[in-house]
Ligand code: CTP
């Protein structure tokens with residue numbers, strides 16, 4: 225199905241999406257990142273826009289084009305992503321956290337490029353935990369249930385068990401689990417939706433097709449809470 229034929233199930237809704245990896249600086253030319261390509265998050269942003277929503281995409285570094293009609297803000301670090309999300313949270317109906325946010329940042333990052341030492345001594349990096357963007361937003365959900373919070377989790381094992389416990393720990397109504405290790409950078413994916421009623425598998429399909437199915441599932445769930 226082409227974009228114009230998608231049902232406008234999110235017309236009049238505002239949707240905030242995070243996508244891509246974060247980049248945690250070590251020095252001005254180096255940093256720590258991860259294998260997220262941003263493809264799933266960008267597909268989710270595109271699908272939300274196709275469904276009639278006003279979409280803001282807050283993205284870590286990716287090589288992807290901004291989906292048509294989507295507003296995009298670029299960030300690098302987890303802290304910058306956190307700040308950008310909180311700055312734009314007012315009035316959002318749905319928050320979909322697809323970004324692979326770094327759990328830790330380097331607290332002793334150098335202002336100058338680190339140089340090799342004559343004696344072979346290596347840099348001693350120290351880490352601090354980053355703020356949990358999704359948990360922060362979930363804690364701000366209003367009494368009507370907005371913003372409706374959706375998380376993503378890429379587990380390496382025990383997905384069904386870890387998925388449902390992660391959903392509860394984060395305090396969110398819907399969590400999407402990626403099956404297998406090989407979602408990163410791929411065009412296809414297989415996902416499991418975890419909600420309070422249990423879990424549902426969405427079989428292997430393109431990330432855009434899965435994103436459209438996810439948007440349809442989200443629209444059904446917010447239709448219930450906004451009565
Ligand atoms: N997330 C976030 N901010 C963070 C870490 C994660 O918003 N600092 C969001 C991700 O965007 C994703 C969800 O939380 O939607 C789950 O991320 P995941 O890394 O699976 O969960 P963690 O709570 O970080 O647990 P783990 O120790 O398994 O990495």
Ligand code: CA
Nearest residue numbers: 324325326327
């Ligand atoms: Ca994590």
